Amino acid sequence: MSIATLASHSSLQIFHGAKFEGFRTIAIVLRDRLWFYEQFRHLIDDFVILNNWRELCSPDVVGKLQSLNTILVPHGSYVEYVGLDCAERIEIPIFGLRGLFRVESDQWAKMELLRRAGIPIPRLYGVGDEVHGPVIVKLPGAKGGRGYFIARSGEEVIKGVEERVREGLIKSPRDAIVQEYLIGVTTYFHYFYSPILGRVEILGADIRYETNIDGLRRLPPDVIIEVGLKPTFVVVGNLPLVLRESLLPKVLDYGIKFVEETRRSLPPGVIGPFSLEGVIDDETNIRIFEFSGRIVAGTNLYIGGSPYSYLYWNEPMSMGRRIAREIKMAIERDELDRVVT
Template sequence: MIDRKEIIEIVEGYDADKIKIAAVGSHSALDVFDGAIEENFRTLAVCQNGREKTYTDYFKSQRDTNGNILRGIVDESVCLDKFNEVLKPEIQKKMIEDNVLFIPNRSFTSYCSIDAVENDFKVPLVGSRNMLRSEERGLDQDYYWLLEKAGLPFPERINDPQDIDELVMVKLPHAVKKLERGFFTAGTYEEYLEKSQSLLRQGVITQEALDDARIERYVIGPVFNFDMFYSPIESEMSKLEILGIDWRFETSLDGHVRLPAPQQMKLAEHQLTPEYTVCGHNSATLRESLLEEVFRLSEKYIEAAKKHYDPGVIGPFCLQTCVDKDLNFHIYDVAPRVGGGTNVHMSVGHPYGNTLWRKPMSSGRRVSFEIRRAIETGQLDKIIT
């Protein structure tokens, strides 16, 4: 792990009036850039050739002769053959010379190895560099391990598929779509065998991935992704904030639920098992009496993160939950960085964040707002790693 003191020394050489906000051009980058523009920062998109035009053309910024923004949100872009080329020393050197603060998103840690992010990427990150590893499911100290240490609720694990006695979710990666899911459900061991063999024949999953799959009891209920924020520099009010809530559109699951049951039963084999590939998000709010529990769960997560991943949570994080029939939360995933669904709130802001800050406050803007506050109070060292 790069020593935090080394990153702080790099930032101490920055011109605070010329700081740029950068992110990998994917996932939640539009929200990050929109928020940066709102807080009067310049922006830099790290793009991959072949999927760059969203940032280089369609959301490119236009400014007047005084530098005032007229339209768009991406001031500069760097286009690489592969996203992981952002790790090249010459690319890092240029970003450091340009006073860049880098906002990690899931695409950054998916396309770049987590070892390289921890040990080789010297551009200052806003957030906890060491917590990004906790998102890698299956590692010794992943988010499940942290949830257990925190005493937080998560779906019960079934270690042997022969023990399946009610509906479960089988979690494993997709064989072809490397960054997506090959998830499937089963209610019995026989159904597990039937579905897994079908997916193996179709090439959707691999035997190796199936052998390492995590099997969890299925929580029947709505899904809420809580977009939270923790400020280590806040001294007067609560350091913990809820900014907003989102939920997902998933293919081909959302197509399946629109079909009558008899039609679902007659689908061809390759159509029969829904996939869970996230393709969009929508906004939500929560029954008000349940908000207190969300804060309680978040506080416990923050406390455990501080103990086991010092310095712990910095800035945005997302608790992804299901709510059962008795209104109990079950955390099935945790994002220790900007969540994947925050674009739904860019420009207009998150419902709860707006209420708290009395202005449009998306996750992206909250990150840049924190950077601005840290610069103005001389505490930038407390929010970077």
């Protein structure tokens, strides 16, 4: 059995974890990035080389992956790179919930799923609505925050969205979603749902470091106004975070609610890693403004394990290794169909 993923995003920890658990590993890599991933041959057994990501669903590539008895592990860039059609229809077993890809590609559908789950979310607006207070305008897909912007009026929202249509970042104003701008600590919670063990695990948390919004914090407000700097939200890295223990019951409750809703509306429900992304305010309320149904890049902080993964496993357990451990347990119990779709 082989574990494969696209060579990007969180692939190195996926390969590292798969090797820990005794699997053969396959890097699906762009030709111009091959030289970099060849530096990690101790983690990678085979390379499938592409000229562009859209070649993934070609018969030759799919045939090679099938011949190697492959399970494909999607990460946060998977759909963005290969396109929704290929992501959904590829004839390779996928670790996780294939049916969640389409929901993740639609910001409105994502927020509706969170609402149905009973998870608190920010107030939402459409483009053209009157807004109250600062809002953040977000684009669909895994763009790492590229194109997001802050607005203070409906007119500013319309102007900014039209600019992004002209730039080709979105096709239509309907693709954007406008959310109340939440004040507090922006926190990304890492979860793993195990069908084999029947439990939701909290495996970590992180804070994203973004340019240039984080750099602007070091400038006096009058300088920002004078030179006309505007905040942008392109993610360049992640910072580790250990939460107050009193927050953990609420964090776990949200994770369980998310799993239960996906099981109702998208059976068999989410499998393996997912992330709820929110803001903790000064009264320790948590509202969730985003989710990812796959491994997120913030888990790269914990390749040696997080404080939380040690509480469950008492050994180094990254998210990449946790994925491989779940596959291994499923194979041992002859229940692989419970963790792949």
